[in-house]
Amino acid sequence: MNKNFKLIIEYDGTHFFGWQKQKDKKTVQGEIEKALTRILNQKVKISGSGRTDAGVHAFGQVANFYADTNILPQKLKKGINSLIKDPVVIRECCVVEDKFHARYNAVSKEYRYVILNREDPCVIGRLYQWHIRSPLDLKAMKQCCQIILGKLDFKSFESTGSPRSSSIREVFFSDINPLEGDRIEFKICASGFLKYMVRNLMGTIVLAGLNKISVNEFVEILEARDRTKAGATAPAHGLFLKKVNYS
């Protein structure tokens, strides 16, 4: 009888062409499906909570899949982890109720974005942070974080190319704080995210941090519902999908 398995997955996005399976390209979904198909001796298709772009990392991506097997989830987890040589690891594997769906049942997602803010080039941890040379105005950036709280239309921060019924999302938490070693961390939790939304927000918040736009102009950009008004997309390698929450 088919069982529904839930996976929590950590990966270093550096060496992947993102989450979603693509022909002839190494993707997280593709590698996990390959391992599962080999272990379970049946074709397995996993559904992720959403895509992550090439280069984006994850501590807690969630996926589910159906398989007809009696193998214990702990054993399956160990099997996948020993089979995959790339920087991806299953952190949790369990059987859940049939109707659970990693994408449709997600009530919120948490992302973090790390910036190294110093004049000198980035050396240690350069695969995990965006290097910005000019000093950033943390106060202005924190104000932007407050502005995006609540149920809002994020069309200005949506890149084209992904189908969705609405560009309204609810942001539950959003803040920026300093970390050790000239780094700053943007944390955001929302009901869902549009394509490139965190990276587009980050790119525009950084414009406010560089005082290239005022906080009032940030509000205008949000209200314009026009992607061309907002800042550039921040690089993928500073972004981490931290957690997917379910009710």
Place this chain on the structure above:
Amino acid sequence: MNKNFKLIIEYDGTHFFGWQKQKDKKTVQGEIEKALTRILNQKVKISGSGRTDAGVHAFGQVANFYADTNILPQKLKKGINSLIKDPVVIRECCVVEDKFHARYNAVSKEYRYVILNREDPCVIGRLYQWHIRSPLDLKAMKQCCQIILGKLDFKSFESTGSPRSSSIREVFFSDINPLEGDRIEFKICASGFLKYMVRNLMGTIVLAGLNKISVNEFVEILEARDRTKAGATAPAHGLFLKKVNYS
């Protein structure tokens, strides 16, 4: 007239064969000397505060060198940083008094060692931490940290191959604490370090953390003044030279 320049250097040790210049191998010292020789159009030899082994990282390695030049230190710093494409960066460059010597004038050095302590394989940041699967007893490890405080003979934690007049060193600070994300951090500050001393200490403290030796046995190992009694050398890639202090 010859000036004495002091450098503070950060590097990711992953791609280097350590600090010290070696023929036909990429080393931090070698790359900096190459850049300096090219910029200053004269043969330059730099003296580091001490060697770091292949794979060991540094946030604050210190070196000095003499050169006959009128170039401003800030310009020299930028020149080196734009010339070196490897993960090494000059954080500070200044002219100091003639008698300053990065190695002989150092009064203490600070190291940190990072362990990822979880059953699952290490994925994000795997170049910067030692992965240990079995749970570590932090209390026992903290006790070991207390034992090595003070002026002691660290012969049991010294690997052979480096000339030194005495194996007595003074440890000013030593502690282990948890970090975010299943990681723990060993911090140590001492008057100086013997060859592989931090890594040999770490390898033996981990034995106590795994309850393979008791804290009393750790004391016996220290007192034995015999390298063969202590644990294995911890891997290089978890180690960071954090700071070199001068009076």
